[in-house]
Amino acid sequence: MKQLTRLACLLLTALLLLGSFSSQFTPDLSGVKLQEGLAEYSDVSTEPVDNYRTWYEIFVYSFCDSDGDGIGDLQGVISKLDYLQELGVNGIWLMPIHPSPTYHKYDVTDYYAIDPQYGTMADFEALMEQCRERDISVILDLVLNHTGVDHPWFREAEAYLQSLEPGREPDAAQCPYVDYYFFSPSQVNGDYYGVEGTDWFYEGKFWSGMPDLNLENEDLREEIRNIMAFWMEKGVVGFRLDAAKEYFSGQPSRNIQVLNFLTQTAKSINPDAYLVAEVWEGFSTIADYYQSGIPSIFNFAFGDSSGKITAVLRAVDNEKTVSSFATAQEKADKAYRANNPDYIDAPFLSNHDTGRIAGFCNREENKMKLAAAMNLMMSGSAFVYYGEELGMAGSGNDPSKRAPMLWNEARDAGTTNPPPECQLPEEYPLGSLEIQREQEYSIFRYYQQAIALRRENPVISHGIPTAETALNANCVSATRKTWGEESCLILMNISTEEKQCDLTGYEVFTLAGTLTVDERGVTQTGNQLILPPYAVAVLCN
Numbered sequence: 001m002k003q004l005t006r007l008a009c010l011l012l013t014a015l016l017l018l019g020s021f022s023s024q025f026t027p028d029l030s031g032v033k034l035q036e037g038l039a040e041y042s043d044v045s046t047e048p049v050d051n052y053r054t055w056y057e058i059f060v061y062s063f064c065d066s067d068g069d070g071i072g073d074l075q076g077v078i079s080k081l082d083y084l085q086e087l088g089v090n091g092i093w094l095m096p097i098h099p100s101p102t103y104h105k106y107d108v109t110d111y112y113a114i115d116p117q118y119g120t121m122a123d124f125e126a127l128m129e130q131c132r133e134r135d136i137s138v139i140l141d142l143v144l145n146h147t148g149v150d151h152p153w154f155r156e157a158e159a160y161l162q163s164l165e166p167g168r169e170p171d172a173a174q175c176p177y178v179d180y181y182f183f184s185p186s187q188v189n190g191d192y193y194g195v196e197g198t199d200w201f202y203e204g205k206f207w208s209g210m211p212d213l214n215l216e217n218e219d220l221r222e223e224i225r226n227i228m229a230f231w232m233e234k235g236v237v238g239f240r241l242d243a244a245k246e247y248f249s250g251q252p253s254r255n256i257q258v259l260n261f262l263t264q265t266a267k268s269i270n271p272d273a274y275l276v277a278e279v280w281e282g283f284s285t286i287a288d289y290y291q292s293g294i295p296s297i298f299n300f301a302f303g304d305s306s307g308k309i310t311a312v313l314r315a316v317d318n319e320k321t322v323s324s325f326a327t328a329q330e331k332a333d334k335a336y337r338a339n340n341p342d343y344i345d346a347p348f349l350s351n352h353d354t355g356r357i358a359g360f361c362n363r364e365e366n367k368m369k370l371a372a373a374m375n376l377m378m379s380g381s382a383f384v385y386y387g388e389e390l391g392m393a394g395s396g397n398d399p400s401k402r403a404p405m406l407w408n409e410a411r412d413a414g415t416t417n418p419p420p421e422c423q424l425p426e427e428y429p430l431g432s433l434e435i436q437r438e439q440e441y442s443i444f445r446y447y448q449q450a451i452a453l454r455r456e457n458p459v460i461s462h463g464i465p466t467a468e469t470a471l472n473a474n475c476v477s478a479t480r481k482t483w484g485e486e487s488c489l490i491l492m493n494i495s496t497e498e499k500q501c502d503l504t505g506y507e508v509f510t511l512a513g514t515l516t517v518d519e520r521g522v523t524q525t526g527n528q529l530i531l532p533p534y535a536v537a538v539l540c541n
């Protein structure tokens with residue numbers, strides 16, 4: 001009986017080998033042309049359950065409309081969870097969902113509720129239940145630098161100041177909210193606005209509609225503790241912290257203390273809580289902010305139009321610039337890790353405040369695909385902004401960076417109206433999801449494969465990156481990742497020519513998967529690995 005079972009296993013293995021050219025099952029790769037299709041054979045059963053996830057940033061307003069009013073909503077998000085699983089992501093960052101007078105909802109008026117445009121608390125709870133069943137983690141955008149001017153805290157403080165006789169000092173015992181904000185009898189700088197009907201001013205770093213909170217106030221900190229606990233009890237694993245470098249503008253050490261408080265607070269509620277802060281700065285400042293102990297800070301040194309990834313893609317075929325991609329990863333990791341050994345890097349290409357990658361790459365499809373790989377092969381928690389997996393365009397004013405998700409060509413079936421003042425591009429470079437699903441080499445399929453590759457090989461996200469100097473040359477970017485006993489090599493041909501890598505001395509590494517921009521596959525003959533233009537190969541030990 002045992003022998004029969006073994007025979008059946010052998011037969012099954014042979015069938016699997018014949019049925020798929022997936023490199024995982026083919027130790028001898030001599031001359032074999034490797035195909036992708038990883039997404040179809042995705043096996044992530046060895047993936048650890050932790051916060052190293054592939055996150056997807058959703059602007060609910062523009063994602064999917066479930067009730068036909070033209071505005072995206074939480075039921076719309078629920079209806080697209082199948083899609084997110086098809087794409088392969090396993091974490092969602094929801095941009096603000098709380099009541100707010102603006103379309104973007106970054107001026108919150110109630111931290112404990114859902115904006116009626118997006119639905120109800122029951123909808124949110126349904127979303128959380130669906131995500132739990134699918135092992136999709138959820139983080140909420142927590143906007144703590146400021147509230148909306150219509151938040152009751154601010155309105156009560158304002159009314160209290162209006163009730164004061166001129167020249168009298170406000171008393172927090174009479175109205176605690178006067179200490180939640182930065183009120184001053186003088187206009188300290190251009191970020192201060194007058195309180196109507198009084199001689200008082202308040203700070204509004206972004207604009208008059210967003211009064212800045214005083215995050216050192218103990219009563220406010222108690223409120224924040226309650227807000228975090230409220231949402232974490234509903235199942236969110238943590239928060240994306242908006243505008244952390246403006247908590248105390250120009251005072252990083254105070255901001256680091258606030259981030260330390262927020263991290264301690266979240267972890268006191270759930271030891272596995274995940275926080276990721278927006279500190280829109282270069283890598284050395286980001287490194288400083290890791291002193292706070294926060295798990296993640298968005299890696300602006302690599303994302304956005306001024307980051308490393310775009311710089312390298314603009315210098316395709318330039319050997320010196322290409323080699324700097326691996327060395328920059330090593331350098332950033334060392335600096336971040338020195339301040340927080342448990343940090344989780346948070347790479348991204350774009351977000352709701354930046355242009356989209358299509359613009360950064362002048363709509364060159366091959367570069368857009370390679371950008372995806374450069375982001376998704378980085379260590380840590382990689383973030384994908386909705387629509388980037390379709391190569392959507394979007395630049396200019398903020399609403400234009402937040403255009404409706406392009407589900408289909410007819411632009412119905414849940415497609416939202418554009419946000420106010422959004423200027424839609426005349427045409428999208430690569431078409432809608434409906435079209436791209438049917439194309440073997442679409443950017444959507446490329447994203448699927450890259451995410452699957454990342455998730456099937458956790459050493460890619462969990463490993464410590466170093467530049468693999470011997471291979472990091474000739475316009476091939478070579479990074480080694482080390483995670484305990486496991487290690488991998490990530491080779492990227494960042495050039496328009498075919499490249500050959502000599503893997504003599506690297507025999508312990510075997511191909512785990514490849515990413516190619518078209519039908520030209522990666523081939524290996526003996527120790528020679530041939531990478532077509534823009535191809536990526538991942539080899540694991």
Ligand code: CA
Pocket residue numbers: 065066067068069070071072073117
């Ligand atoms: Ca709606």
